[in-house]
Structure formats: structure tokens, C-alpha cells
Amino acid sequence: MKCPVCQISTTAVEFDKIELDYCSVCRGIWFDSGELELLMDTLTRGAARDLITSLTQKPAQNISERSRKCPICRRKMRKIDIGSGRQLLIDVCNYSHGLWFDGGEAGALIEQLKIDQPDTADPLYQALFFIRDTFQVKPATPGKS
Amino acid sequence: MWEQIRDNQVRSVILVTAMGVMLLLLGSFLGQTLLGDWSFGLILALLIWIVMTLVGYFQGDSILLSLSKARKIGPDDMPRIYNVVEEMKIASGLDKMPDIYIVDDPAMNAFATGRDKNHATLAVTSGLLQKLTRDELQGVVGHEMAHIRNRDVLLMAMCSVLLGTIVIIAWYGSRVLFFTGGTRRSSSGGGGAQIIILLAAIAFMILAPIMAQFIYLAISRKREYLADASSALYTRYPEGLASALEKIAASTEQVKSVNSATAPMFIINPFRKNGRVAEDLSSTHPPISERIRILRAMAGNVSLAGYEAAYNQAHKGGGGIIPHSSLVSGDITVQRDAVSAAITPAEKERAREASDALWKLHNYREITCNCGLKFKIPPDFHDTSFTCPRCNTVHHL
Numbered sequence: 001m002k003c004p005v006c007q008i009s010t011t012a013v014e015f016d017k018i019e020l021d022y023c024s025v026c027r028g029i030w031f032d033s034g035e036l037e038l039l040m041d042t043l044t045r046g047a048a049r050d051l052i053t054s055l056t057q058k059p060a061q062n063i064s065e066r067s068r069k070c071p072i073c074r075r076k077m078r079k080i081d082i083g084s085g086r087q088l089l090i091d092v093c094n095y096s097h098g099l100w101f102d103g104g105e106a107g108a109l110i111e112q113l114k115i116d117q118p119d120t121a122d123p124l125y126q127a128l129f130f131i132r133d134t135f136q137v138k139p140a141t142p143g144k145s
Numbered sequence: 146m147w148e149q150i151r152d153n154q155v156r157s158v159i160l161v162t163a164m165g166v167m168l169l170l171l172g173s174f175l176g177q178t179l180l181g182d183w184s185f186g187l188i189l190a191l192l193i194w195i196v197m198t199l200v201g202y203f204q205g206d207s208i209l210l211s212l213s214k215a216r217k218i219g220p221d222d223m224p225r226i227y228n229v230v231e232e233m234k235i236a237s238g239l240d241k242m243p244d245i246y247i248v249d250d251p252a253m254n255a256f257a258t259g260r261d262k263n264h265a266t267l268a269v270t271s272g273l274l275q276k277l278t279r280d281e282l283q284g285v286v287g288h289e290m291a292h293i294r295n296r297d298v299l300l301m302a303m304c305s306v307l308l309g310t311i312v313i314i315a316w317y318g319s320r321v322l323f324f325t326g327g328t329r330r331s332s333s334g335g336g337g338a339q340i341i342i343l344l345a346a347i348a349f350m351i352l353a354p355i356m357a358q359f360i361y362l363a364i365s366r367k368r369e370y371l372a373d374a375s376s377a378l379y380t381r382y383p384e385g386l387a388s389a390l391e392k393i394a395a396s397t398e399q400v401k402s403v404n405s406a407t408a409p410m411f412i413i414n415p416f417r418k419n420g421r422v423a424e425d426l427s428s429t430h431p432p433i434s435e436r437i438r439i440l441r442a443m444a445g446n447v448s449l450a451g452y453e454a455a456y457n458q459a460h461k462g463g464g465g466i467i468p469h470s471s472l473v474s475g476d477i478t479v480q481r482d483a484v485s486a487a488i489t490p491a492e493k494e495r496a497r498e499a500s501d502a503l504w505k506l507h508n509y510r511e512i513t514c515n516c517g518l519k520f521k522i523p524p525d526f527h528d529t530s531f532t533c534p535r536c537n538t539v540h541h542l
Contacts, residue, residue, distance in 0.1 A: 009523035011531065012504065017493040019500060022534060025527065034251045034272075038493050046396070134518065135534050 003028060004068040004077070004091070004100055015134040021071070022135075027103035029135075030071060031127055033096055039130055040123050051123050052096040055080055061089055072097035082124065083112060099127070106131050157300055160364045164307050164357050168194055171311060171353045175318045178346040194310050201306035202260065210258075215246035215268050216506040223247070223502040225495075226274060229283050230267060233290040236379035243267045243293060247274070249503050253393045257289040257298050265293040274499040275492065276396070277389050280483055284376055284386025291375030297368045304361055311357045315350045322347065373436055374452035381447045381481040387440035394433045435459060445480045512540050 001010045003023035010021040010030065018039050021030035036048035058080040070077050070093035077091040077100060088109055091100040101109070109128050169187055176186015220227045226245060234242050243257070243265035250270040259265035267289050269282075277285065292298055322343075377383035442455035490498065501521075504511065508524040516536035531540045 008527050009525050011523065011526070012500070012509070012521035013534070014497065014519035014521070015517065017497050019497070019521075024531060024534070027534065034275075034496075038496055041493075 001030065001071045004030075004071050005102070010071075013134060016130075018130065020131065020134060023103075029101045029106055029131060030098055031101070031131070032072075032098040036098070036123075036127060039126060047123070049096045052092060052099065055082075055092045055099070055124070056094050056096065058082075058092075061087075063089070065089070067091075068100060070095065070097050071100075083109075086112060088112065101131065106135065154296075154300075156367075157364055160360050161300075161304060161307065164304065164311070164360050165194075167353055167357055167360070168307060168311050168314070171314055171318075171349060174346045174349050175314065175322075178343055179318070179321060190310075190314060193314065194307065197306050197310050198303060201302060210246055210266065210268065215248045216503065218245050218247055218502065218506065222505065223274070223498065225279070225498065226269060226282065226286075229279065229286050230290075233283065233286045233379055236287070237290045237294045237375070239265075239290065239294055241265075243290075245269075247271055247499070247503060247506070251275075253277070253396050255285050255289055257292045258302055259293065259298050260302075261299055262293060262296070265298060267293070271499040271503055272396075273393075275496040276392055278385075280380075280382055280385035281389035281392065282385075283380050284382070284389050287376030287379040288372045288386060290379065291372040292368070294375065295368065295371060297372070301365065301368075304364055308354075308357050308361050312354045315354050319347070319350045322350070369436070370439075370452075370456065373440060374449050374456075377440060377443060377447045377452055378449060381479070382483065383440040383443045383447055383452075383480070384483070387437045390433050390437050390440075394437075443480075447480050510542065514538055514540070 001021050002008065003010050003026060005028055006023055006025045008023065008025060010023050012019045013022045018035050019032075020035065021032065022028075033048045033052055036051070037046075040047050040051075056078055058078075061079045061081050063079065065079070067079065068077050068091045069075060073093065073095050075093070075095060077093050079089050080092055081087050082090055088105065089102075090105055090109075091102075093099075106128075109131075168190055172190020173183045173187040176189065177183050180186065218227070226247075230245055231242065239262060241263045243259065244267070246266060246268040248254075248268050248270045251272040252270055253273040253276055255267070255269040255273055257265060257267050267286065269285070273285065274282070292301070373386060376386050380386070439452065439455045439459050442458055443451045444455070445451075446454070501511070504521040509521040510524070512520045512522060512531065514520065514533045514536065515538060516533060518533060518535050520531060520533075520540075522531055522542065526542060529542055531542060532538070533540065
């Protein structure tokens with residue numbers, strides 16, 4: 001897979017039998033719908049796709065940040081705000097192929113999770129927790145842009 | 146066993162001829178409309194067909210496999226699928242082990258292709274390997290093995306070439322027609338007749354691919370039932386295939402890199418609207434729900450006769466699927482028990498087994514960090530070292 005930001009091949013990072021695609025240059029993370037399905041571990045097929053599809057219903061955020069293309073279908077992804085209180089943007093594929101977290105985004109999200117009492121039953125939070133457990137993302141990444 | 150194969154062959158020859166006639170008609174119609182010459186279009190269509198058939202015969206499997214980005218695997222790359230194929234090879238009585246390919250695709254599907262029994266290829270998607278248990282996988286492999294054994298693969302390959310040719314000619318023909326409006330000038334007179342020919346040509350261009358699809362369907366449907374019946378016989382466990390079909394039908398992902406020509410080679414029709422479940426609208430394959438119902442109605446008798454009885458139960462008075470002479474020998478074969486769940490790894494394990502095999506085939510390098518993370522580094526990695534994002538350990542490559 002190619003990083004939607006840097007266009008270089010990403011590295012697969014496996015933790016607890018689930019793989020995330022990680023770009024070692026921009027530190028962005030791709031959570032593929034298939035892997036999300038494995039994480040959610042439900043009997044309902046397509047639960048992860050349904051989750052991503054529901055995210056694509058959120059209003060698109062129009063900001064100056066360049067739009068990214070889904071690494072699977074190469075079509076433009078939608079920027080959505082999943083933060084509560086503070087704006088936190090992630091990219092979601094309109095065709096439900098997965099979620100993209102920019103280098104800083106995952107860290108910021110985890111930070112917010114610590115403050116807010118998260119709804120642990122929410123699969124989106126489960127995904128974020130999984131990213132935290134995998135990378136133990138620190139709020140700031142010193143010396144790296 | 147031989148009679149139903151021959152019976153199929155006679156029927157197939159008739160249907161293939163019908164498709165060929167369709168192609169030639171299309172060619173001559175287009176020749177008349179665009180160039181004002183029946184014979185030129187006919188010869189051109191024939192030439193395209195011959196070239197495509199030759200290419201299809203000698204290169205068809207490799208083209209199909211490269212289109213679907215399939216990777217060949219050996220016994221050590223993925224022992225689970227290799228063992229299942231080996232079992233089914235023995236059960237089906239094939240002399241030669243087919244080549245096994247994995248298609249890197251999260252959707253669930255499988256197909257067989259090749260020139261003959263000794264030049265056969267079996268491809269399965271990584272999604273299939275991930276989501277199916279051993280029994281289910283065996284059922285699917287048994288079905289594909291039956292296609293190879295019943296000599297369906299070459300015929301289906303040739304038919305898809307023919308269908309592909311018709312679709313391509315109709316498509317390009319309609320483009321040219323709409324851009325030029327036909328090259329015959331109105332000055333040549335006979336305006337009324339010309340419009341009729343034009344309309345007929347347009348109608349035929351729209352109808353020919355659809356009609357060809359229907360013929361194709363007629364060729365493939367019976368073969369699908371027969372392959373299901375053979376799979377039940379080879380595995381002695383029809384529930385495996387039934388449950389696999391159920392899972393495949395419920396999945397919402399569409400196979401990438403298929404077109405109308407390659408569709409019938411898959412175990413279920415790969416065409417359906419993305420995100421929707423495979424419904425009974427599939428054209429090249431019999432309705433999945435019915436295939437499942439028949440398999441489940443076999444009631445412990447997994448012989449061809451058992452399948453025939455179950456089929457007849459589903460289709461009252463519709464005529465059987467297997468000729469009577471081949472039913473005498475295989476009266477009753479008792480169903481075996483399910484493989485214990487302990488043998489089949491959990492879905493997460495299967496997912497990693499499938500993806501790790503693919504990483505390896507794509508020359509990714511696997512590194513396990515002391516902190517517990519595992520990395521699969523791409524062969525074109527931009528740096529000479531990789532820093533673990535969790536514990537910051539530097540791994541030199």
C-alpha cells in the first residue's frame with residue numbers, strides 16, 4: 001500500500017494479530033476496514049464497513065488541508081470531525097475502505113481520550129484504543145514534523 | 146461420470162455455435178452500417194475472434210492471473226490451502242496437482258482456469274482463506290476441482306473469450322456509430338432503408354451482448370450444479386460447501402479486477418453492486434440460496450445420486466442434473482463428520498496466515514521487535530533502518 005500523503009510504500013505493523021499500515025515518514029496510520037472487522041470481532045459480517053459508512057454520513061469539513069485519496073480505491077476521501085469539543089479531523093473513504101489518521105491526529109485523539117470519559121462500547125473508540133495500544137502514541141512527537 | 150461430461154459437451158457445442166453465429170451477425174451488421182459492406186465486417190469479427198481465441202488458449206490463464214494480480218504459492222507458503230488442494234486432487238482422481246494462486250483481495254471468491262486437466266490453475270482470494278474454515282475451504286476447492294475434472298475450464302475460458310469479443314465489438318461499434326452516425330452519406334439515397342438498418346444495428350449491438358450472456362448462462366448453470374454435486378462427493382461433507390456459499394453470499398465486498406468475461410469462472414457471481422449482498426439476481430450462476438438448499442437436503446447421502454434426489458426435490462418435474470447411467474454406481478456414500486474446530490485456526494490467525502503469505506510473496510521482510518510489534522517492511526523501503534514507532538528501537542535492514 002502507498003501512503004496517501006507521502007506516496008511511498010507503507011509498513012504493515014502487526015499487534016495482537018491485527019495489522020495497521022503505517023508510514024514511517026509522516027507517521028500516518030491506515031486502519032483498513034478488513035482489519036477493523038477483525039478488531040470488532042462481531043458475528044455480523046460487514047459491521048466495520050457499516051461503521052465506516054456511518055462515518056461518511058458526517059458533514060465534510062472544508063479546510064485548507066489538502067484532500068487525501070483512499071489508498072485502496074484512489075478516490076478522494078472525506079474529512080470528518082470526530083472530536084468532542086475540540087476539532088479533530090480524520091479522513092474516511094467514501095467507499096468504506098478504511099480510515100486514515102494523519103501523523104499528528106492519532107496522538108491528539110489519544111490525548112483527548114485521556115481527558116474525556118470515552119464510550120468504550122463505541123467501535124470507533126475501540127479502534128482508537130487499539131491504535132494507542134499498538135503505538136502507545138505520545139501526545140507530541142519531538143523533533144519530527 | 147463420463148456420460149454427464151459428454152452430455153454437457155454436446156450441449157456446449159450447440160451453445161458455443163449459437164454464440165459464434167451471434168458474433169458473426171454482429172460483425173456483418175456493423176460492417177453494413179459503418180462501411181456498407183457485410184463481408185468485411187464479418188471477416189473482421191472472425192479475425193478478432195481467432196486472434197483472441199489463440200491468445201486465450203495459450204496465454205489465457207496467465208493473462209487472467211496477471212489481471213487479478215494473483216501470486217503462485219508452493220507447499221511451504223501456505224500449507225493449509227496446499228493440503229486442502231492436495232486432498233481434493235486425490236479425491237477427484239486428477240493426475241496432476243494444479244498450480245495454486247492467491248489473489249490479494251479481501252472479497253471471497255475462487256476460480257479455476259487452464260487449458261486442460263494437466264495445465265490447470267486454481268486461484269483463491271486472500272479473503273476466502275481468511276474467512277472460511279477448513280471444511281468450507283475444502284468444499285470450495287472441491288467445487289473448483291470438479292470444474293477442472295469435468296473439463297469445464299477450457300470451455301469456459303473459450304466461451305468467455307467469445308463473449309468478451311462480442312462485448313468489445315459491440316462496445317466499440319456503438320462508440321464509432323454514435324460519433325460518425327455511420328459513414329454512409331445521405332447522398333447515396335435510400336434514406337428510409339438506411340435508417341432501418343441503422344436502427345437494427347443499434348438494437349443488435351445492445352442485444353447481442355445480453356443474448357450472449359444468456360447463452361453463456363445456459364452453458365455454465367448446469368456445470369455449476371454438477372460441480373456442487375462433485376464437491377459433495379469428493380469431500381463427503383456437503384455442509385462445508387453450503388456453509389461456505391452462505392458466507393460468500395452474505396459478504397458485501399465485490400471482487401476487484403473482474404469483467405463480464407471472467408465472471409463465470411468464479412465460484413459465485415462476482416458481479417453485484419458494491420456493498421450489497423449477493424442476491425439471487427446473479428446471471429451466470431444458479432441462485433445461491435437454491436444451491437445451498439440442495440446441498441443441505443442431501444440428507445447424509447453425499448453421492449451423485451443423493452445430490453440428484455435433492456435437486457429433484459427442489460425442482461419438481463424439471464428434469465435431473467445427472468444422467469441416469471452415472472447414478473447406478475454411486476448409490477449411497479455416507480457423509481463424514483465435521484473436522485473438529487481445533488484444527489481450524491481462529492479468524493484472526495487465518496487473516497495473518499493469509500496476509501503473511503502474501504507479504505512474503507511480495508518480498509516484504511518480517512521483523513519482530515522486542516516490544517512485541519511485528520513489522521512487514523516493503524522491499525522498496527526508503528531507508529536503511531526502521532525505527533519502531535512504539536519503543537524507538539532502531540532495526541537495521
